[in-house]
Amino acid sequence: MQKTKEQRVHEVFEKISDNYDQMNSVISFQQHNKWRNDTMHKMQVPKGAACIDVCCGTADWTIALGEAVGPTGTVVGLDFSQNMLNVGHGKTAHMPQIELVQGNAMALPYPDNSFDFATIGFGLRNVPDYEQALAEMYRVLKPGGMIACLETSQPESLLFKPFFRLYFRFIMPVFGKMFAKSYKEYSWLQESAKTFPGMRELAALFSKVGFTKVKFKPYSGGAAALHMGLKK
Numbered sequence: 612m613q614k615t616k617e618q619r620v621h622e623v624f625e626k627i628s629d630n631y632d633q634m635n636s637v638i639s640f641q642q643h644n645k646w647r648n649d650t651m652h653k654m655q656v657p658k659g660a661a662c663i664d665v666c667c668g669t670a671d672w673t674i675a676l677g678e679a680v681g682p683t684g685t686v687v688g689l690d691f692s693q694n695m696l697n698v699g700h701g702k703t704a705h706m707p708q709i710e711l712v713q714g715n716a717m718a719l720p721y722p723d724n725s726f727d728f729a730t731i732g733f734g735l736r737n738v739p740d741y742e743q744a745l746a747e748m749y750r751v752l753k754p755g756g757m758i759a760c761l762e763t764s765q766p767e768s769l770l771f772k773p774f775f776r777l778y779f780r781f782i783m784p785v786f787g788k789m790f791a792k793s794y795k796e797y798s799w800l801q802e803s804a805k806t807f808p809g810m811r812e813l814a815a816l817f818s819k820v821g822f823t824k825v826k827f828k829p830y831s832g833g834a835a836a837l838h839m840g841l842k843k
């Protein structure tokens with residue numbers, strides 16, 4: 612029987628967890644830290660806030676949120692890959708405000724109106740239904756709560772387009788092979804990036820789910836983009 616997208620993605624991340632952090636720096640040329648720092652600056656997360664970081668992986672964004680909310684706040688990092696979470700546990704043991712939870716982005720195990728901020732970093736393109744995952748984040752946010760999504764995007768400049776296509780098709784999987792001996796797994800990353808909606812299309816999906824004041828910002832020529840919005 613053919614595997615579903617969800618099963619395939621789960622296998623990929625269970626397998627590459629040990630090398631993920633190192634690979635992430637290499638394939639984004641360290642840019643992912645800059646993108647996240649800029650996003651955190653825009654979010655202005657106050658001390659004491661309640662946050663959820665969906666598809667948290669090895670917990671880098673979860674940690675940034677944990678630092679922002681301080682000891683009086685709470686941050687849930689949620690991911691369906693126990694191996695990715697295990698790497699995250701090692702990095703968050705000294706931060707009691709962080710709880711790492713195994714769960715599915717398609718059905719968040721929290722009541723409506725639970726969080727002030729919901730983030731998803733390079734996770735949305737991996738889920739089987741983007742709209743359902745965004746609707747779940749909308750549901751668990753409190754009214755006035757903020758969503759921030761960092762994801763690969765489609766460069767809009769004609770100059771960049773062919774470069775990105777070549778990079779994703781040929782260069783990124785070779786990095787994968789060199790560092791993680793997982794050529795096949797990293798091919799998945801390029802495959803999912805290729806079919807992910809462009810910035811404007813994704814912004815329209817945010818609005819469709821109910822978010823207001825939807826804004827987006829391209830990073831690195833549109834290799835990635837930040838989308839933000841508020842729950843009514």
Ligand SMILES: C[S@@+](CC[C@H](N)C(=O)[O-])C[C@H]1O[C@@H](n2cnc3c(N)ncnc32)[C@H](O)[C@@H]1O
Pocket residue numbers: 617620621624635665666667668669670671672689690691692695714715716717731732733734737738739
């Ligand atoms: C590319 S990693 C991103 C990790 C982290 N947010 C970061 O920026 O480094 C994508 C993560 O999404 C998780 N994931 C994919 N589909 C999921 C789902 N349906 N529910 C929960 N986690 C999921 C994977 O296990 C993986 O850890």
